[in-house]
Amino acid sequence: MKELLRPDLPFRLNGRLWIEGPDDRFMGIGRLELLQHIHALGSISQAAKAMGMSYKRAWDLVNSLNRQARQPLVGTQAGGTRGGGAVVTAEGLELIREFEAMQARFQAFLAAEGQRLTQ
Amino acid sequence: MKELLRPDLPFRLNGRLWIEGPDDRFMGIGRLELLQHIHALGSISQAAKAMGMSYKRAWDLVNSLNRQARQPLVGTQAGGTRGGGAVVTAEGLELIREFEAMQARFQAFLAAEGQRLTQ
DNA sequence: CTTCGTTATGTTTGTGGAAATATAACGACG
DNA sequence: CGTCGTTATATTTCCACAAACATAACGAAG
Numbered sequence: 001m002k003e004l005l006r007p008d009l010p011f012r013l014n015g016r017l018w019i020e021g022p023d024d025r026f027m028g029i030g031r032l033e034l035l036q037h038i039h040a041l042g043s044i045s046q047a048a049k050a051m052g053m054s055y056k057r058a059w060d061l062v063n064s065l066n067r068q069a070r071q072p073l074v075g076t077q078a079g080g081t082r083g084g085g086a087v088v089t090a091e092g093l094e095l096i097r098e099f100e101a102m103q104a105r106f107q108a109f110l111a112a113e114g115q116r117l118t119q
Numbered sequence: 120m121k122e123l124l125r126p127d128l129p130f131r132l133n134g135r136l137w138i139e140g141p142d143d144r145f146m147g148i149g150r151l152e153l154l155q156h157i158h159a160l161g162s163i164s165q166a167a168k169a170m171g172m173s174y175k176r177a178w179d180l181v182n183s184l185n186r187q188a189r190q191p192l193v194g195t196q197a198g199g200t201r202g203g204g205a206v207v208t209a210e211g212l213e214l215i216r217e218f219e220a221m222q223a224r225f226q227a228f229l230a231a232e233g234q235r236l237t238q
Numbered sequence: 239c240t241t242c243g244t245t246a247t248g249t250t251t252g253t254g255g256a257a258a259t260a261t262a263a264c265g266a267c268g
Numbered sequence: 269c270g271t272c273g274t275t276a277t278a279t280t281t282c283c284a285c286a287a288a289c290a291t292a293a294c295g296a297a298g
Contacts, residue, residue, distance in 0.1 A: 001217050004210050006189050009270060011145060015136040015225070019236065021128050045274060054257060059276070068124050079264030083273025091123050098120050102232055106134070108229050113221055117138065146268025157260060164244060173287060178246070200293030 001116050013114040017106045019099075026068045031061055032099050038062070038074060038097070039088040047086075062086070069095075120235050132151055132233040136225045138218075145187045151218050156183060157181070158215070166205075181205070188214075195215040 005011050018028035023068035025031075032069045048058035073092035077084045088096070124130050137147035144150075156166035167177035185191045192211035196203040207215070 004188055004190075004192070004214050004217075005145070005189055006140075009140050009187060011138055011187075013136070013142050014139055014194060015134060017134040019130055020133050021125075021130050026124070026130060027236075039201075041276070055275090056258085056277085057256075063276090068125055068130075069123055071123075073123070077264085078275035079272095080266045080274085082266090084264070084266095084275055085213070085273095086275080095120075095123050098123075098235075105232065106228070109225070113136075113224065116217075116221070119185070162244070174245085174284075175247080175288085182246090196294085197245035198242095199244085199296050201296090203294070203296095204243095205245080212245055 002118060005117070011117050013110055013117055015106070015110055017103065021068050024064055024068065026065070027095065027099055028105065031065060032096065032103065034058060034061055035065075035073070035092055035096050037087055038086050039093070042087065043085045044074075044076070065092075121237060124236070130236050132229055132236055134225065134229055136222065140187050143183055143187065145184070146214065146218055148222065150184060151215065151222065153177060153180055154184075154192070154207055154211055154215050157205050158212070161206065162204045163193075163195070184211075 016029065018027045029062060033051065034053075037050050038044060041047050041050060044058050044062055045055050048055045051058070062074045062076075068076060069091065071091045072089055073095055074086050075089055076086045129163050135148065138145045152170065153166060153172075157163060160166050160169060163177050163181055164174045167174045170177070170209045181193045181195075185193060188210065190210045191208055192214055194204050195210055
């Protein structure tokens with residue numbers, strides 16, 4: 001493979017992994033990071049800001065996650081102390097763990113396959 | 120994982136794999152199919168038509184492939200008998216073979232990981 | 239020297255999806 | 269109640285990117 005590529009340019013193997021439902025994506029790397037930020041910050045709006053994403057987009061993603069899950073993955077409260085907030089539920093935490101693991105195995109796959117590009 | 124998903128919806132794992140250079144994609148599933156069509160039909164324009172793609176887009180992809188390869192992957196001739204044509208070079212054929220193989224290993228990975236969603 | 243189907247390349251137009259904007263509701267708390 | 273930061277949701281604006289369109293050049297062959 002290497003012999004085919006221009007030797008003066010650095011190439012790398014990349015890829016994406018996601019879980020899709022019949023009419024909507026369910027999980028992917030972006031949603032994983034969003035869940036992680038919500039878990040760390042306790043709010044959708046702060047997570048969105050931290051990721052440079054509009055609140056609406058973040059909320060739409062959370063809504064899509066919750067709609068496709070058996071139980072809510074993110075619990076929300078509007079109003080109240082400090083205006084409200086959001087928490088990642090136990091189910092949400094499990095999804096984070098499992099998708100992180102799947103993602104790690106995918107990275108390993110990419111690294112192994114990527115060897116073929118250089119050597 | 121399965122316990123998290125709505126049981127009335129079918130979910131599946133999906134993904135993409137590609138090789139990228141510093142400022143442009145080099146190879147992906149779409150380019151693979153384009154190369155296969157060019158090889159089968161002997162012309163960029165016929166390959167584009169067969170794929171429902173504009174000629175310009177197909178030509179841009181071929182150009183991107185050739186610019187990033189050590190040797191041309193697709194040889195072209197403008198004018199002449201039947202207006203000219205395009206051939207996939209030996210190097211192009213090798214790229215097809217190797218990327219097909221990589222793609223097959225990726226599909227196997229997806230299938231193995233996808234088991235976790237259902238069972 | 240015209241025709242033909244192709245490669246080659248620039249320009250214009252369209253459009254899907256993201257981003258931006260706007261507004262309402264929520265509820266604890268002082 | 270009025271304030272505050274948030275969730276919730278609809279509407280409008282914007283823009284990157286694809287598609288469409290246009291045109292030139294190519295070269296064998298009649």
